[in-house]
Amino acid sequence: MIPLLEVRNLEVTYGEFAAVRGISFDIRDGDLLTIIGANGAGKSTTLRAVMGLLRPRSGQILFRGAEITREPAHLRARRGIRLVPEGRRILPDLSVEENLRLGAYTVPRPGDVADGIERAFTLFPRLKERARQAGKTLSGGEQQMLAIARALMSQPRLLLLDEVSLGLMPILVEQTFATIQALHRHGATILLVEQNARMALAIATRAYVLETGSITLSGTAADLAADPKVKQAYLGG
Amino acid sequence: MLFQQIANGIATGAVYALTTLGLTMVYGVLRVLHVAHAGIYALGAYVGLVAFRFLESFWLSLLVAMVVCAAAGILVERFLYTPLLHLPRIVPLIGSIGLFIAMEEAFRIVAGPYALAYETEIRFLSLGLGPLRLTAPQSLIFTVTMLLLGLLWLLLSRSTLGLAMRATAMDADTTATFGVDTRLIVSLTFAIGSALAGAAGVLIGVYDNQVWPTMGSIPAYKCLAIVVLGGLGNIPGSVLASFLIGLAETLLIGVVAIPFPRDALAFVAMILVLMFRPRGLLGKG
Ligand SMILES: Nc1ncnc2c1ncn2[C@@H]1O[C@H](COP(=O)(O)OP(=O)(O)O)[C@@H](O)[C@H]1O
Ligand SMILES: [Mg+2]
Numbered sequence: 001m002i003p004l005l006e007v008r009n010l011e012v013t014y015g016e017f018a019a020v021r022g023i024s025f026d027i028r029d030g031d032l033l034t035i036i037g038a039n040g041a042g043k044s045t046t047l048r049a050v051m052g053l054l055r056p057r058s059g060q061i062l063f064r065g066a067e068i069t070r071e072p073a074h075l076r077a078r079r080g081i082r083l084v085p086e087g088r089r090i091l092p093d094l095s096v097e098e099n100l101r102l103g104a105y106t107v108p109r110p111g112d113v114a115d116g117i118e119r120a121f122t123l124f125p126r127l128k129e130r131a132r133q134a135g136k137t138l139s140g141g142e143q144q145m146l147a148i149a150r151a152l153m154s155q156p157r158l159l160l161l162d163e164v165s166l167g168l169m170p171i172l173v174e175q176t177f178a179t180i181q182a183l184h185r186h187g188a189t190i191l192l193v194e195q196n197a198r199m200a201l202a203i204a205t206r207a208y209v210l211e212t213g214s215i216t217l218s219g220t221a222a223d224l225a226a227d228p229k230v231k232q233a234y235l236g237g
Numbered sequence: 238m239l240f241q242q243i244a245n246g247i248a249t250g251a252v253y254a255l256t257t258l259g260l261t262m263v264y265g266v267l268r269v270l271h272v273a274h275a276g277i278y279a280l281g282a283y284v285g286l287v288a289f290r291f292l293e294s295f296w297l298s299l300l301v302a303m304v305v306c307a308a309a310g311i312l313v314e315r316f317l318y319t320p321l322l323h324l325p326r327i328v329p330l331i332g333s334i335g336l337f338i339a340m341e342e343a344f345r346i347v348a349g350p351y352a353l354a355y356e357t358e359i360r361f362l363s364l365g366l367g368p369l370r371l372t373a374p375q376s377l378i379f380t381v382t383m384l385l386l387g388l389l390w391l392l393l394s395r396s397t398l399g400l401a402m403r404a405t406a407m408d409a410d411t412t413a414t415f416g417v418d419t420r421l422i423v424s425l426t427f428a429i430g431s432a433l434a435g436a437a438g439v440l441i442g443v444y445d446n447q448v449w450p451t452m453g454s455i456p457a458y459k460c461l462a463i464v465v466l467g468g469l470g471n472i473p474g475s476v477l478a479s480f481l482i483g484l485a486e487t488l489l490i491g492v493v494a495i496p497f498p499r500d501a502l503a504f505v506a507m508i509l510v511l512m513f514r515p516r517g518l519l520g521k522g
Binding site: 051052053072073074077078082083085089091092093094098101102103105106150154 | 397400401403404407408410411412413414415416417418419
């Protein structure tokens with residue numbers, strides 16, 4: 001079977017600095033894959049390259065067998081890839097509802113957009129209370145809910161999640177991971193990037209460890225969680 | 238006398254609003270000061286005049302001028318700004334000033350250095366409210382402006398395309414990740430802003446009964462001051478500042494008769510407002 005996403009020898013540079021140094025991985029339908037790694041390891045760079053916001057220096061990205069390495073972000077979005085970016089990137093002067101509508105930009109039928117908004121409000125009732133408020137007036141936790149809900153509007157084939165737990169209160173972190181796990185159970189294919197390795201490994205099916213731009217370990221999430229090196233470096237001994 | 242000056246101020250403000258809207262929209266998506274926008278305004282006046290001579294219809298000539306200016310705006314975006322965007326801000330600014338000078342020279346070469354008469358019989362209803370009466374040309378300017386502002390407002394606040402335009406101005410990268418072709422949106426923004434400037438040029442040509450090669454010179458810098466006054470990139474702010482400056486110019490100089498060069502007023506207002514609100518009247522933060 002063709003993987004949903006296949007990344008081959010991906011190299012991404014900022015000027016002369018190589019942030020991602022020839023990594024390869026793949027994601028199959030229904031996977032919840034996690035890439036864990038320290039701050040600066042190249043996780044966000046990888047996701048941004050998969051989304052099409054960065055042009056790789058070399059390597060290939062294939063989505064359902066089609067090469068998309070040079071394709072601009074909006075065309076990849078139309079193929080069904082969605083990114084919840086680090087820092088959430090809520091459009092500050094758009095209302096919560098408008099942010100959701102933007103998320104549904106590729107959805108042609110107005111009825112489906114309305115259904116999507118209803119689904120988002122069911123998943124996160126807080127967003128319904130805030131529907132008409134500008135995005136910038138939301139708390140960090142609410143913005144994170146909006147960022148996830150917005151990415152789900154078009155029912156993506158592949159969801160890229162970048163540090164969704166960053167800066168959230170512990171209770172919200174638990175909730176966020178529970179939401180991700182629920183989405184996965186309902187059939188979503190997810191690539192989760194996290195510094196919070198413990199939580200990520202607890203819900204993922206497979207995992208990669210990224211160190212200064214290179215993949216150093218890979219395997220099932222359970223195997224990596226039991227690996228002494230991973231334990232020592234990422235799970236606090 | 239007072240009401241006559243208010244009427245003059247409203248008409249002036251309306252033309253400022255049409256012209257500055259394009260500037261503020263362009264700043265919103267590209268973060269460049271589009272000085273050559275005033276060249277598009279003059280282009281609109283010339284095209285409107287030529288079209289009027291052939292078509293003998295004000296409304297058709299307005300439409301032709303807006304379409305030609307929209308196309309010119311897209312060319313400026315594609316061939317001047319987009320190739321220079323990765324360079325420091327000063328580079329597209331210099332390019333813009335250069336293009337503006339080139340356009341003025343082109344008008345001079347093609348149409349001659351003197352003003353061309355813009356003879357139109359304007360038969361249009363005369364609007365009024367109590368003692369305030371607008372002349373037929375002023376009513377036309379006001380009506381066309383309100384119509385275009387209304388359409389723009391509908392587009393921006395009620396359509397998916399408008400949502401994409403606003404989002405692109407806030408954060409183009411993030412907007413693209415939802416499937417929006419942001420390059421197309423930038424071009425469209427230029428097209429709409431330039432069409433509005435073209436309409437302003439036609440209206441001023443009709444109002445003053447003439448067009449001339451350097452008719453964009455004063456708007457080129459005055460509209461920048463108005464845009465900054467309203468808050469760069471802020472559309473309602475631009476409209477508000479346009480009418481305020483239009484009224485202030487006619488009232489302070491026409492009624493109070495302060496001995497002050499009229500065209501400097503926008504700058505004085507800009508400086509005063511920026512001292513207290515560094516981001517302009519309706520700017521954020
Ligand atoms: N825009 C940028 N310009 C230059 N260097 C960058 C930029 N973004 C990230 N980097 C560098 O690339 C490396 C990887 O960054 P990033 O992908 O953000 O890491 P992570 O998401 O794993 O924390 C880091 O060393 C970072 O400093
Ligand atoms: Mg990161």
